[in-house]
Amino acid sequence: MRICLVFDCLYPHTVGGAERWYRNLAESLAHRGHTVTYLTLLQWDRATGAGVPNMDVVAVAGRAELYAHGRRSIGAQIRFAFGVWRHLLAHGGRYDVVQTPALHVSLLAVLAARPIRRFALVVDWFEVWTREYWLGYLGGVAGRLGWWGQRISARAKHHALCFSRRHARRLEQIGYRGQITLLEGLLPPGKEAAERMPAELTVVFAGRLIPEKQATALVPAVALARQRVPELRATIFGDGPERDALLRLIDESGLDGAVQAPGFVAATVVVDAPDNAAVELVEDGVNGFVARSAEPKELGEAILRVHAAGPALRESTADWFRRNRERLSLETSVERVLAVYGRR
Incomplete structure (x- = not known):
């Protein structure tokens, strides 16, 4: 399959749980023989490249500060979303599946391009925020826009991945009507329980x-x-x-x-x-x-x-x-994602 992953962060240039998931997912898909394109922000020296083998990493927007005043920068998200929209309008027809996280403006860009290019859409719902949380996080006008954007995204046609039952329930409560696939773990292969070491306080x-x-x-x-x-x-x-x-x-x-x-x-x-x-x-x-x-x-x-x-x-x-260990493994989660791709 030809798979496009859309995320404005790329491990190890930025570090976090979602970054590790998308990098591990991309590598696992490529290892299985799928063609993987990763759309992101520029986070590396152009002279040295992204340093990510076996996939095509495309910077659809230039460098940007991801955070402003302790919150995600709306300006950086909009610039990235516009780059994603342009890329998918030009090249979206080459992809069987596009996968991207919720709670990002870029998801709305993907939704805007899909009717023209008709790829299957998979969305990672790492979290589903309440209306009160949106208002507290972004303030009045921006918070309301974020809340409505989340509701619009939830009701759009897509395959939903959730990483907890709590957020799966919230997703259904705001209007999602499809089948939710639960991914419970991201434990890399070969991780064993460590030998017991002396306790430290x-x-x-x-x-x-x-x-x-x-x-x-x-x-x-x-x-x-x-x-x-x-x-x-x-x-x-x-x-x-x-x-x-x-x-x-x-x-x-x-x-x-x-x-x-x-x-x-x-x-x-x-x-x-x-x-x-x-x-x-x-x-x-x-x-x-x-x-x-x-x-x-x-x-x-x-x-x-x-x-x-x-x-x-x-x-x-x-x-x-x-x-x-098996239930929480990356391998199990990737197999569930591939099953979702197969339902497209």
Whole structure:
């Protein structure tokens, strides 16, 4: 098949969960013999190229700052969307399938080009935002436009991929009427449960430092937990528009180096807040605990529950991973995507 992936980010030039999914998906499809084109923003030196083998990476718009004032830049999204629309008008007829994430202006560009080029459309619904969240994220006029754009996208004809049951339900609530394919894991091939290592009194956060990830909530939560476990430390891995605010908060916390924020690394969630879809992977008391909110007291108490559970929780987490490894694998998710392509 001839497949076009549309996303304004490209791993490793930008780093995040969606970036890793699209890069891994592209490589897996190419490895299976499919022809893959990846439309994105320019994020590399033109002299050296994107550095991505086995696929055609096309920059449909020039460099742009992805974030402005801690939020996704509307200007950058519009420029990218216009480039996507122009490309698909000119070349869309060569693709069997176009796949792109929701909540991006570029999805509307893809929808505008489809009646002319008639490719099948697959949309990754990583999240479905509520009206209140749109208004809080973008403000009055822009927030309402975002909310209506999401509703229009949901009701347009396409194949929907969701990464949690929570957002699948929300997608149906705003008007999607097709079959939803659930993708539960992105675990790369060859990942095995790690050998047990000595426990360290360290809380780990890994994720993009944007307001909705609430990394800053960890600092006061750790401060409260340290009142009962003084040896407790925290390491916050990630980067993003909230990094400066996080570093200021750490400096002002008076924790004397107990909280560090060195950069990016992969990790597994063991404590999460209930509005995050990742809680579907947490079996309370088996492979982690769910904090009732991101308030310092609630989050601090959840951290202390992990500490109190000790080696038994670590062992049950490793056992849970072994039992669920196939369900959560990248291979399983890619096979489900290929089945969706086959329904076009």
